[in-house]
Amino acid sequence: xxTIDDIKVCVVGLxxxxxxxxxxxxxxxxxxxFDVDPVRxxxxxxxxxxxxxxxxxxxxxAVDSGGLRFTNDPEDIRDCNFYIVTVPTPVDExxxxxxxxxxxxxxxxxxxxxxxxxxxxxxxxxxxxxxxVCLPEVERRSGxxxxxxxxxxxxPERINPGDKEHTVETICKVTSxxxxxAARLIxxxxxxxxxxxxxxxxxxxxxxxxKIVENSQRDVNIAFMNELAKIFNAMGIDTGEVLGAAAxxxxxxxxxxxLVGGHCISVDPYYLIxxxxxxxxxxxxxxxxRRLNDSMGAYVAHRxxxxxxxxxxxxxxxxxxxxxxxxxxxxxxxxxxxxxxxxQTLAPYSSRIHVADPWVDPRKAFETYxxxxxxxxxxxGENSYDAIIxxxxxxxFLDLPLRELCPSPGIVFDVKSVLPADYxxxxx
Numbered sequence: 476x477x478t479i480d481d482i483k484v485c486v487v488g489l490x491x492x493x494x495x496x497x498x499x500x501x502x503x504x505x506x507x508x509f510d511v512d513p514v515r516x517x518x519x520x521x522x523x524x525x526x527x528x529x530x531x532x533x534x535x536x537a538v539d540s541g542g543l544r545f546t547n548d549p550e551d552i553r554d555c556n557f558y559i560v561t562v563p564t565p566v567d568e569x570x571x572x573x574x575x576x577x578x579x580x581x582x583x584x585x586x587x588x589x590x591x592x593x594x595x596x597x598x599x600x601x602x603x604x605x606x607x608v609c610l611p612e613v614e615r616r617s618g619x620x621x622x623x624x625x626x627x628x629x630x631p632e633r634i635n636p637g638d639k640e641h642t643v644e645t646i647c648k649v650t651s652x653x654x655x656x657a658a659r660l661i662x663x664x665x666x667x668x669x670x671x672x673x674x675x676x677x678x679x680x681x682x683x684x685x686k687i688v689e690n691s692q693r694d695v696n697i698a699f700m701n702e703l704a705k706i707f708n709a710m711g712i713d714t715g716e717v718l719g720a721a722a723x724x725x726x727x728x729x730x731x732x733x734l735v736g737g738h739c740i741s742v743d744p745y746y747l748i749x750x751x752x753x754x755x756x757x758x759x760x761x762x763x764x765r766r767l768n769d770s771m772g773a774y775v776a777h778r779x780x781x782x783x784x785x786x787x788x789x790x791x792x793x794x795x796x797x798x799x800x801x802x803x804x805x806x807x808x809x810x811x812x813x814x815x816x817x818x819q820t821l822a823p824y825s826s827r828i829h830v831a832d833p834w835v836d837p838r839k840a841f842e843t844y845x846x847x848x849x850x851x852x853x854x855x856g857e858n859s860y861d862a863i864i865x866x867x868x869x870x871x872f873l874d875l876p877l878r879e880l881c882p883s884p885g886i887v888f889d890v891k892s893v894l895p896a897d898y899x900x901x902x903x
Contacts, residue, residue, distance in 0.1 A: 485555035493561035501543035585616025601750035626657035631686030637806030651682035698764035734813035736802030772816025799867020829855035
C-alpha cells in the first residue's frame with residue numbers, strides 16, 4: 476500500500492462538500508477536482524465559487540499556485556491514486572434513496588483506477604452502501620479486486636452550508652477503511668489536514684451509520700419543537716416564551732421550531748428509514764418526524780391565511796411578500812427549501828405573491844421551482860403589503876422597515892422568531 480507521501484488526490488464532485496475539501500487538500504497534496512458539469516469546472520478554474528463556501532481569494536491562490544486544478548475529463552484524473560467521492564445522495568419524488576450519482580461517480584473512478592489506489596466515500600448513505608453498492612461498481616469497472624488490488628474507505632462529510640465557523644478545517648472527522656492498513660492511511664490523510672482531528676471507527680458500516688444518526692437526531696428534535704409550536708399556537712400560548720422558560724433547566728436541549736430544508740437533515744433520514752424496513756424494523760419516530768417537518772411550509776401558509784381572515788384582510792389577490800428563499804439564512808443553497816411549499820400553498824389564492832432573496836440566483840430558483848424571485852425588495856414592485864413572511868432571516872432583512880412595508884392591519888409573520896416579540900404579529 477502507498478504511504479501518505481505518495482498520495483495524489485482527486486475529489487469527485489465539486490459542490491458544497493467537495494470543493495472545500497479539494498481546496499484544503501491542495502495545501503498539502505497535488506489535487507485535482509473533478510465534476511461532470513463543465514460550467515462548474517470553468518467557473519472554479521477562473522477562481523470563483525458560486526456556492527460561496529470557498530472564498531474566491533483562497534480559491535484563486537490555490538489554482539494559481541498549481542496545487543489545485545479542475546477538470547470534467549476522466550482522463551485527467553488517471554494519474555491520481557487517492558480518490559474521494561463527494562457527490563450528492565438525493566431522494567426521488569417518493570422519498571426513496573437515489574444512488575445514481577454515487578454509481579456514476581464509482582463508474583468513473585473505476586475506469587481510471589490503478590492497482591494500489593484508494594477510494595474514499597464521503598456522501599451520506601445508509602449502512603452498507605459503500606461496501607455493497609459503490610465498491611462493487613468500482614470493481615466491475617476497473618477489473619480490480621477490493622482489498623487485493625485496491626482499497627476503500629468511508630469518512631462522512633460534516634459540511635454545514637454557510638457556516639464559517641465549523642468549516643472542514645476545524646471539525647472532527649470520522650474515518651474508516653476496508654482493511655486495518657487502509658483505515659490507518661485514510662486516517663493519517665485526514666489528520667494531516669484537519670485542526671479538529673479525527674475519530675477512527677472499526678468499520679465502514681459504523682461510519683456510515685454515525686452520519687445518518689447525526690442528521691436524524693436533529694430532524695427528530697426539530698420535529699418535536701414544530702409539534703409543540705402547533706399545539707401551543709392552537710392553545711393561544713407563546714411558544715417562544717414557553718421554550719425560553721424550559722431552557723432554564725440545565726439539561727434542556729435548546730432546539731427551536733422552524734422549516735427543515737437543505738440536502739442533509741431533510742433528506743438523509745429517508746435513507747435509514749428505507750433500509751430499516753429491509754431488516755423488519757419500521758422507524759416510527761423518524762418517519763413521523765420527517766412527515767411533520769415536511770408539512771411545515773404548508774402549515775405556515777395556512778396559519779397566515781387563517782390570521783388574515785380573522786383580521787378581515789382579503790386573501791384573494793392579497794399582496795404578500797416572502798422574505799428569503801434559501802433553505803437557511805446567509806446562504807445561497809436552495810436545495811429542498813421549504814419556502815417553496817409556502818409559496819405553492821399560497822399561490823392559488825393570490826397572483827401578487829413576491830419573493831425576495833439577496834443570496835439566491837433567480838435563474839436557478841426559477842429552473843428548479845418555477846418560482847420567480849428578486850434579489851431585493853424594491854424590485855418586487857409593491858409599495859406596501861397585506862402580509863410579510865420573514866421565512867429566512869438573512870442579515871440583510873433584519874433592518875428592513877417591515878412595519879412601513881406592511882402597515883396595520885397587515886401581518887408580519889416571523890417564522891424563526893428572530894424579531895422582537897412586539898414587532899411581529901405571528902411566530903412559530
